[in-house]
Amino acid sequence: MTDQLDVLLSLETPDAFPQFPYTPYSIQRDLMRHLYTAIESSKLAIIESPTGTGKTLSLLCGALQWLGDDHDRAKRGKLDALGSQNDSSTEPAWVIEQTVARARRELEVREEELEERLERARQREIAMRMKDNARVTKRRKLDHQAADNDSDEDDFLPEDEGSGQSETVKAYQKWKNASAEDEEDPVCTKIFFASRTHTQLSQLKGELLKTPGGKTTRIVPLASRKNLCINDDLRRSGVDIDEGCRSMLSGDKGKRCPHLPPSDEVSQMLDFRDHILASPKDIEELVTLGQELKTCPYFASRRAIPAAQIVSLPYNLLLQKSAREATGIDVKGHVVIIDEAHNLIDTLLSIHSMTLSLQTVRDSLEQLRAYHDRFKGRLAGRHLVQLRRLTNVVAAVEKFCIEQGKAMIKPNAGEQSKMWAVQDVEAALGRAAEGINLLEVNAYLRSSKLARKAASYVEKQKRKQEGDRTEPGSVKSLKLVSPPLHAIEGFLTTLSSASADGRIFVNAAPSKHAGQDPFVVLKYQLLNPSPPFREIVENARSVILAGGTMSPIFVFEQQLLPFLPTSDLLSFSCGHVIPPENLNAVVLSKGPGGHSLTFNFEKRSDENLMKELGMILFNLANVVPDGLVVFVPSYSFLTSVKKCWRRALFTEPNDGSSVEEVLRSYATTISSGGSKGALLLAVVGAKLSEGLNFSDGLARAVVLVGLPYANLRSAELQERLRFVRESASSGKGAGGRDAGMELYENMCMRAVNQSVGRAIRHRNDWAALVFVDSRYATPRVKDKLPGWIGKQLETTDTYGKAAGSLARFYARKKAELAGPTV
Structure with missing residues (x-):
């Protein structure tokens, strides 16, 4: 009967989506239909929709439509199942009807109670905003009465291995248990919406508020302690926020964070939870609300997860199993949407890789030995044995680093790199550690919390030696950096990974001081992104990968989803919403002087080539109104391009710290009027090419100079290409080409496509795309540009023809803006 109900209650993909606030374009409606079908049929979908086509809003509306339909289905299913169970009952019909009616009412009452609570929270928020002093908070004072005596050292003793839970999980569990009987929210199917940055997730809130029911949709934004901490003393102290928070989770009143209510005073946390669920908020608003309520936003947001309809979160919280466990995220049976998924593979490889320096190893060894000397008389036998084993392992890592570094360093040579198979490093350390x-040692390190306890003890001793009289419960008494043993733990964890999925690189450089050991760094590089992602796919009801530049889709199938049957995969790709006359895309194969334009690595310093580029940019500056954005392959190339321009010149800073300031100055120059406009030089793959919008006058032309191929001499890149080549069934990629070189080219083109996607952000926007390199005219490269660009791309044999096409495009747009003449 259950199977029959499942069939009867299956949802048919709708033609209309009332959640969409406007009349959708056909591509938006098609996207929502494909999304709905994928979720309902429990499939993985790869969706490509160019930037500026309303992708995020379409994803939201399609998912919300399914979520609402599924909620209604679940309610009907429970009632129908109850009725069918009673069909064979001997009870009178009126009794059965009453039973079903009572069950229906119970479901409705739970939802009504939740909505009433949230409505009260909404009214409180309105009242808070009306008060002039609503944002003025009074900090609680820390109570420092703990005596600094030997009894405090009990805090430094290792925890029993059976506990296994972090302070975060235990603290959260206390509040959850304490409030379970108080108020149990209905747990509903939810959408986990992940994106790369908090800025992109903040934009999600704006899109949600455009929908008819957006103001009351229960959305919970998740973030790290660093983003959500409201303890001003902790933030100002320079202490590592994560470690400082963990140290203040437990203990007596003088050591606890003042914004963390005790487990027997859950009303504050529940009140904050209701505020979060009452109306959409971004991270900044959560922090402000936490300050007003004097309650921790980090833990309150996690308390709100069960009743949430949407949970927004950055990549790292979703993609790392340890982060999901620490945060209380369980995707089983829920919908996962990953936006900006074009860089998903690189993100998975990055966050599951790690580095360990020789200096960190030595710091760890120093802490372990000091800890052993102080506590060896107080430790239980099993702890003492494990501590000595751990010390031997860390000493073995130190020896391995020194020996490898000395063997690798060559006279008058710079940094050297050597690749190791994971099992070879594991074997070498095992031999050295007897x-x-x-x-087993790593499991003990993790369960005993020894990394933080040893670091805390050593830090306390250093303060004593320096005569620091800071109270032990104060923020200033916390250690200032993340414990070095955390890095040891991470490194040992990588050794438990499937040895074929990653490699370890030993990087060594000569010391600046004669007679000292070389500078050595061990780096574990994950090569196979599939295993850490597989658990998400297999647990979630449906996974949606969406982005503006997802092609070629076979790359995801081959590298990320080799375990997934093709019958469980859907793909959808659409064109742009702009009319053809709003885009002019041209390839410049030759410069004004007639020289062929090929900006490969060997020719980038060619004087004639740089002169040609200077003339091209000078000519474009004369014809392009407002903003001209030029993307180049690297920062070194950007430096060589800087010249004296007719218009204001802005360049992307290489440290990323002042990008926003440069962007504001660039925009201000354009908006201030005048005919000169401004020119912005940026680097492909840097911050300005990822996620920042150059709509309307900010980019009336985007210029791509050269092809941004990665450094093929990199040992890590070479190993990744070899891994992909060996993993491909025949060693070949699309069209029978070498799979490694296919990946190499795709990495380059995905970066190009992200850069050109910064312009043309809506239907009425317009711009020219200028590709300055003859290789863009070749079919292999041209075919990997987005379809909406490729079908309009002009390739000419002379500079004059291309320049004429651009001149006519801007003349036509100038006439359109001027309006009809009388």
Whole structure:
């Protein structure tokens, strides 16, 4: 009967989506239909929709439509199942009807109670905003009465291995248990919406508020402690926020964070939870609300997850299993949408890789030995044995680093790199550590919380030696950096990964001081992004990968989803919403002087080539109104391009710290009027090419100079290409080409496509795209540009023809803006 109900209650993909606030374009409606079908049929979908086509809003509306339909279905299913169970009952019909009616009412009452609570929270928010002093908070004072004596050292003793839970999980569990009988929210199917940055997630809130029911949709934004901490003393102290928070989770009143209510005073946390669920908020608003309520936003947001309809979160909280467990995220049976998924593979490889320096190893060893000397008389036998084993393992890592570094360094040579298979490093360390089981030692390090306890003890001793009289419960008494043993733990964890999925690189450079050991860094590089992603796919009801530049889709199938049957995969790609006359895309194969334009690495310093580029940009500056954005392959190339321009020149800073300031100055120059406009030089793959919008006058032309191929001499890149080549069934990619070189080219073109996607942000926007390199005219490169660009791309044999096409485009747009003449 259950199977029959499942069939009867299956949802048919709708033609209309009332959640969409406007009349959708056909491509937007098609996107929502494909999304709905994928979720309902429990499939993984790869969706490509160019930037400026309303992708995020379409994703939201399609998912919300399914979520609402699924909620109604679930309610009907429960009632129908109850009725069918009673069909064979001997009870009278009126009894059965009453039973079903009572069950229906119970479901409705729970939802009504939740909505009433949230409505009260909404009214409180309105009242808070009306008060002039609503944002003025009075900090609680820390109570420092703990005596600094030997009894405090109990805090430094390792925890029993059976506990296994972090302070975060235990603290959260206390509040959850304390409030379970008080108020149990209905747990509903939810959408986990992940994106790369908090800025992009903040934009999600704006899109949600455009929808008819957006103001009351229950959305919970998740973020790290660093983003959500409201403890001003902790933030100002320079303490590592994560470690400082964990240290203040437990203990007596003098050591606890003042914004963390005790487990027997859950009303504050529940009140904050209701405020979060009452109306959409971004991270900044959560922080402000936490300050007003004097309650921790980090833990309150997690308390709100069960009743949430949408949970927004950055990549790292979703993609790392350890982060999901620490945050209380369980995707089983829920919908996962990953926006900006064009860089998903690189993100997975990055966040599951790690580095460990020789100096960190030595710091760890120093802490372990100091800890052993102080506590060896107080430790239980099993702790003492494990501590000595751990010390031997860390000493073995130190020896391995020194020996490898000395063997690799060559006279008058710079940094050297050597690749190791994971199992070879594991074997070498096992021999050096006298056959100790590395996985067993790492399990103890993790369960005992020894990394933080040893670091805290050593920090306390240093303060004593320096005569620091800071109270032990104060923020200033916390250690200032993340414990070095955390890095050891991460490194040992990588050794437990499937050895074929990653490699370890030993990088060594000579010391600046004679007679000292070389500077050595061990780096674990994940090569296979599939295993960490597989668990998400297999647990979630449906996974949606969306982005503006997802092609070629076979790359995701081959590298990320080799385990997924093709029958479980849907793909959708659409064109742009702009009319053809709003885009002019041209390839410049030759410069004004007639020289062929090929900006490969060997020719980038060619004087004639740089003169040609200077003339091209000078000519474009004369014809392009407002903003001209030029993307170049690297920062070194950007430096060589800087010349004296007719218009204001802005360049992307290489440290990324002042990007926003440069962008504001660039925009201000354009908006101030005048005919000169401004020119912005940026780097492909840097911040300005990822996620920042150059709509309307900010970019009336985007210029791509050269092709941004990665450094093929990199040992890490070479190993990744070799891994992909060996993993491909025949070693070949699309069209029978070498799979490694296919990946190499795709990496380049995805970066190009992200850069050109910064312009043309809506239907009425317009711009020219200028590709300055003859290789863009070749079919292999041209075919990897977005379809909406490729079908309009002009390739000419002379500079004059291309320049004429651009001149006519801007003349036509100038006439359109001027309006009809009388």
